[in-house]
Amino acid sequence: MSTRTGRSTPVMEQRGVHRPTPPPAWKPRTDPAPLLPDPEPYRVLGTSAVAEADSALLLKLYGELVRGRRYNAQATALTKQGRLAVYPSTTGQEAAEVAAALVLEDRDWLFPSYRDTLAAVARGLDPVQALGLLRGDWHTGYDPYEHRIAPLSTPLATQLPHAVGLAHAARLKGDDVVALAMVGDGGTSEGDFHEALNFAAVWKAPVVFLVQNNGFAISVPLAKQTAAPSLAHKAVGYGMPGRLVDGNDAAAVHEVLSEAVRRARAGQGPTLVEAVTYRMDAHTNADDATRYRSDAEVEAWRAHDPIALMERELTGRGLLDEERIQAVRDDAEEFAAALRAGMNADPVLDPMDLFTHVYAEQTSQLRDQAEQLRAELAAEQEQER
């Protein structure tokens, strides 16, 4: 049969057979070719494309990368000191995290997953607030409207339809707002991923979907997650362009995301970007990665470190020397010290908050329960005295 390779030739009057008129909706309505990703992840650093890259941008990215790495190290240290309940590190993924934050305007929205506190921090959120969830004093440590950062989403892929809805609402209101939503490779298997991308494409919503393919969903490697040529290839099934990019190349991620944001802003609809990267640390500090991957694999990726890639380019351009590097590191140290200080201060907790934010108006039922707890706490204090 010929479905795979060629097409059957219509024969108009073959043996007297009348060729029926093709009914409406007969042909695919979109040309799939421009939607398909290139077979190799797009790169800038270490290729001829780097010549076009703007030095100021590269320096800015470099600073954020170094600070991001320091942030990851500090947060991990805080788990050991019991100041964080748990921390999912983005060490090795700083390029994608930082670029996602930098491509957005202030009026745009970021929809991070539970792993993406670094993106939130790079967007300007106080890291102590970003880590509120993981410290455990409240679920969302910040006001989402302040920096236009949706709450960190733990249920995987559930934040994607939110981003679509928000972007759609903004468009209906005539506001120039783009939403960028982040998800992991594992998250692409969830039904919510599918539904979100479909709605976005049908509505031509100004959304950018950034998949960080870091090779694993906890212990499950990509090969057990999908048989697709790449995750970016999923885009064509929704009628949006798919882009494959080197997720450790901050300049490349920045460029691909910027282009996607530009398309969204211009009313051309959503884009799916897959950033190929690697999770250098375990899933979280509580995970034991040796159970499911080899040191050799980790080492192979260490040779492709996002900071080293950028340092080589900047050094080549004569923009970095020992002194400049030290200045960047000092800045990161200062940042880490402030974070430490912030996290070492005990959060102020009010158990009554448990009842205050369930409904706009407290129900009498919750008022009674709040009273009960208040009485219990008073009795506790009484006893302690």
Place this chain on the structure above:
Amino acid sequence: MSTRTGRSTPVMEQRGVHRPTPPPAWKPRTDPAPLLPDPEPYRVLGTSAVAEADSALLLKLYGELVRGRRYNAQATALTKQGRLAVYPSTTGQEAAEVAAALVLEDRDWLFPSYRDTLAAVARGLDPVQALGLLRGDWHTGYDPYEHRIAPLSTPLATQLPHAVGLAHAARLKGDDVVALAMVGDGGTSEGDFHEALNFAAVWKAPVVFLVQNNGFAISVPLAKQTAAPSLAHKAVGYGMPGRLVDGNDAAAVHEVLSEAVRRARAGQGPTLVEAVTYRMDAHTNADDATRYRSDAEVEAWRAHDPIALMERELTGRGLLDEERIQAVRDDAEEFAAALRAGMNADPVLDPMDLFTHVYAEQTSQLRDQAEQLRAELAAEQEQER
């Protein structure tokens, strides 16, 4: 930027920049090209491909088409007589329904959606049993194991993961069993569609997914359902081949599905087939299609009727004359008469069945409730006397 059209050329030693080793998992693992559907739906009838078609098969298909059309008319009539609660017709879609049934071996499994009673009937199921759900005496009118037909699935797309699981289980047991699962164009938007196709591809399960794109999900046209080039293009995102076929061309659907079944049987994994067709009747007898579509559109499709297409070919081959046609129609009439008779007999109902099939072993709670109902019914009868 060049992600869309070309690739950036790596420059090995550009300005002294060392080109980093590409890490593992750098490249897409599958060649997407063979997975993509042809831009035009595959056709056999009225094209040169028809020359290869086997006359016996065409005649068999023709008989089933005519009988299927008669089945649809009869079932619709039964709704008017109050013998069916509701009927979702497949008038116009008989080619896909019938071909789906005929490509399977007895040991294979069919997973129909709520619309696909015709496929079940064409596989050999007693139409009275097939219509049990829609008559309302029980949810599933047949024993699924008898003809290896899963219960008709009303919650859209939920039957697809079942088909994957069953096919996977059969493969694990070493049984030569293929599952063919049917779903509508609207159903492809559900998360379960996505998850089922992904599992199937990762597990290389012997499954064939048949999407009948009949243009509408109740009143919602395809353009509001997806922006994809075609539904078959979704396949590449899972790493399986996608095939686009003329859903009104029974010979074409049969050929494409046979090839997909062959692949599945040979351990080559799942295929997604989109059959482009049209729902000639309203969504169900209770629906009013004039609210959302024009007569002109319906007429355009009438010119592409699956039975007429087949009749032309068979007539051209000299295989059909008035007499043969009459014989086929008589067979269909006989079938319809038997169905009428079956449906006119009142089903025997036992209210106690409500409590019998909730758990393998009836709980004391349900025993009590059954007793209550039994007493109520006895009292009712008492009063009636």
Place this chain on the structure above:
Amino acid sequence: MSTAVESSRPGGRTKPATMAQALQRALRDALAEDPAVHVMGEDVGALGGVFRITDGLAKEFGEDRVTDTPLAEAGILGTAVGMAMYGLRPVVEMQFDAFAYPAFEQLISHVAKMRNRTKGAMSLPLTIRVPYGGGIGGVEHHSDSSEAYYIATPGLHVVAPATVEDAYGLLRAAIASDDPVIFLEPKRLYWSKDSWNPEAPTSVEPIGRAVVRRRGRSATLLTYGPSVPVCMEAAEAAQAEGWDLEVVDLRSLVPFDDETVCASVRRTGRAVVVHESSGFGGPGGEIAARVTERCFHHLEAPVLRVAGFDIPYPPPMLERHHLPGVDRILDAVARLQWESDGGMN
């Protein structure tokens, strides 16, 4: 003709209307009054919904305000969450009770929790309309009573109208609420009629107040939604047996109006909870338990429950056996231990 003219003026005449018409009118008024209101769901546009509740709205307000979505309930609710985040007031239609289940994760993990998760910074003024319950001869998955799932989820309001007037008032209140509201529409009451003045529709108080539909002294029937008319009928029939039954229509399951309910039960000393959803783990357990906790020394008999059996919803031809009807309610009333204290007073 004169009637039509009169009824189009405010203060126009009261005339019979169906619950479906009242719901449609509530949506239209909300859309007209507040540009933030958006109606979305499967087939809500040109078709006007499978129950025609949104009939004509897409034409009147345009497809951006009344939107046919792709067929994916988690996507519908999930995008509505995003729209609400941006200040809109989405009114989502789930086509049938059982087809709301795919949206369960969005509902439980986001809709119900967003205000709480963000310490009040982000609220979700969302209305989720769910045609629910049986009695319409629907095939499987078209007759579920799913309220048990919703009431067990803190952060959601859960209401169900039983009258034409409440259908209007409660739906307006739900859309006006700054919190997510599960709005349960009793399918089999869609075509029930009441005299109602659509030009001056009475608004109800904010969500959360039960109402006494019938005064009585012998015992209280506690009920809501599709079971309210059944209880009214049972109360009429009970008179013949010497029982003067009070009927309380809860209207709102969350918040729950303990005050009205307990006042009634303390007065009558006996109560039966009636609902269509399965008994085990259904709302009746909660209601019976909280009434007993609060009114124990006023109770002459345990609070009894008349509910659907603990079985999957039956096929159409058997559903009448499952649904709580007048006889079953009267049987329960008869078991309220009247011999011990002469409750026939």
Place this chain on the structure above:
Amino acid sequence: MSTAVESSRPGGRTKPATMAQALQRALRDALAEDPAVHVMGEDVGALGGVFRITDGLAKEFGEDRVTDTPLAEAGILGTAVGMAMYGLRPVVEMQFDAFAYPAFEQLISHVAKMRNRTKGAMSLPLTIRVPYGGGIGGVEHHSDSSEAYYIATPGLHVVAPATVEDAYGLLRAAIASDDPVIFLEPKRLYWSKDSWNPEAPTSVEPIGRAVVRRRGRSATLLTYGPSVPVCMEAAEAAQAEGWDLEVVDLRSLVPFDDETVCASVRRTGRAVVVHESSGFGGPGGEIAARVTERCFHHLEAPVLRVAGFDIPYPPPMLERHHLPGVDRILDAVARLQWESDGGMN
């Protein structure tokens, strides 16, 4: 060394084991005994599950029997349904309570109903393991008590072990059951220890029997899962106040063991239901209501409930305020109207 040798023989010595070990052993024994048993879920393979319950099983039985699935809960449960249709006995792991919600439609519309839909022709011998409840310092969506949803769904069995022995016995019984079983594993008891003989693990009766964990005469604490040890502790503490409390571990919520429960409550005349899930619409309402229906004239006081508050599960630093603890249980016992009848007997 001698201990190890001895304990590897049937009849070997009893020694301390954790609930996690017992669960793992139950899975291993089931896999070894019945080739139809398959374990599947996220990270159940090389990692052994995030709680290590499946540790070593993939190595021992191969990836076809113990399978890391793609990350999609509806897909996991939906494919498990298909596998069960073909005669396998899948044991599905949902990674955390809240991550079972995406599978809700599959659970309600297929898993719970398949036997019923097909008039008994097609059964689904499926076990769904759900690590559930709080008290482990988990961030949001990691501490839900979701049993209210499950018990309101006819067709499912719902069990929760509270002891190491029951963890083994109930899981074996669940896997052996020809019906779908929701197997709730109290997360914070995973590392609780009991002396147990893993070489001759006691099997429990088929699912559905409660057990009296502590005999007492003053009042009955009705509880299950993670609240059982708390109730045992409360019963000890109550002695100081002069109350001799009976503790009933329900073990199975569906089927519900009315017999054991009512026998206890009739004996003591007073009862408190204790569970971690929110009170409103939670299992406690059902339990209190059915006990009251059956034991009304034996009750000296209303059946009270001690449950989680009606709020989304709190963040780790505040969860202790939410969880029912010894003091809150004793407060409830104190409210059982002792003055009226001298229940301190």
